[in-house]
Amino acid sequence: MSIVASLLSAALALVSADPTSTPTKPQVEVVTFDCGQLHFTDLGPFSDTGEYDGRPGVLQASCFLIRHPNGNLLWEAGLGDEVAEAPAGVQRANYRAVVRHTLKVQLADLGLRYDDIDFFAFSHGHADHLGNANRLKSAIWLVNTRELQWINGTPTPGRVDPRLIAARPTGQTRLIDGDYDVFGDGSVRILFAPGHTPGHQVLLVRPAHGGPLLISGDLFHTHANRRHRRLPVFNVSRADTLASMDRIETIVRETGAKVIIEHAAEDIGPRLHARVSVHRSRARLATGSLP
Numbered sequence: 074m075s076i077v078a079s080l081l082s083a084a085l086a087l088v089s090a091d092p093t094s095t096p097t098k099p100q101v102e103v104v105t106f107d108c109g110q111l112h113f114t115d116l117g118p119f120s121d122t123g124e125y126d127g128r129p130g131v132l133q134a135s136c137f138l139i140r141h142p143n144g145n146l147l148w149e150a151g152l153g154d155e156v157a158e159a160p161a162g163v164q165r166a167n168y169r170a171v172v173r174h175t176l177k178v179q180l181a182d183l184g185l186r187y188d189d190i191d192f193f194a195f196s197h198g199h200a201d202h203l204g205n206a207n208r209l210k211s212a213i214w215l216v217n218t219r220e221l222q223w224i225n226g227t228p229t230p231g232r233v234d235p236r237l238i239a240a241r242p243t244g245q246t247r248l249i250d251g252d253y254d255v256f257g258d259g260s261v262r263i264l265f266a267p268g269h270t271p272g273h274q275v276l277l278v279r280p281a282h283g284g285p286l287l288i289s290g291d292l293f294h295t296h297a298n299r300r301h302r303r304l305p306v307f308n309v310s311r312a313d314t315l316a317s318m319d320r321i322e323t324i325v326r327e328t329g330a331k332v333i334i335e336h337a338a339e340d341i342g343p344r345l346h347a348r349v350s351v352h353r354s355r356a357r358l359a360t361g362s363l364p
């Protein structure tokens with residue numbers, strides 16, 4: 074027997090040694106956090122075809138902890154814990170921000186501190202996704218190159234505040250350019266999905282229990298927007314957004330992933346599929362979302 078053939082038969086013997094064995098799935102768990110609400114007097118900007126003009130509404134801000142045997146990844150940093158000091162919220166340029174449960178306290182409920190976050194990544198650079206970013210000084214930041222340039226660009230783009238990432242540990246920053254496999258085993262993948270912003274991305278997670286989850290960033294703001302392919306007026310590229318929707322929808326179909334829309338309160342509420350760990354503070358979420 075040639076060397077190649079004997080190696081091959083040895084490999085086949087290994088594979089067939091236990092027909093009931095399956096590759097070990099990493100013990101990945103997803104925890105969702107209530108990272109605040111955005112109260113709008115006019116939701117008009119969330120569709121450039123006018124369906125929401127003049128209608129008030131509330132969008133959820135969500136953060137996600139992905140627990141993997143090789144580290145904790147925080148996806149998104151919410152509106153910011155300091156907002157909780159003002160019970161009625163804080164008026165910002167486009168909305169009133171309200172935070173009832175700080176991320177610090179929700180992490181503490183799990184026995185974690187900000188310093189226990191090993192990796193931090195965010196879908197894009199709008200301020201409602203980066204409120205607690207400066208608190209993640211111990212984490213390795215996974216940042217899309219184009220997004221970083223855009224956040225720090227001149228003039229500062231709308232809905233962006235570069236001060237929110239001023240404490241970014243540059244020595245612990247991994248610049249990424251396209252799709253990125255966070256733990257190298259396919260269980261947690263950042264997928265490039267530009268258009269809302271230049272370096273916008275979504276997260277595909279394969280938890281140990283249940284099917285894959287596609288955490289949408291702001292590719293979609295609501296289920297209605299996803300269904301009708303409605304786009305906000307403030308996306309940097311309509312064409313890129315539609316192309317990203319096409320690619321991500323194909324991945325969703327092929328993987329059978331459940332789509333979690335971060336700004337949709339119902340997606341992180343108590344009725345969420347049991348395969349995602351339900352954090353108890355979510356039972357106190359505000360109701361209300363885009364019509």
Ligand SMILES: [Zn+2]
Nearest residue numbers: 199201202291
């Ligand atoms: Zn957003």
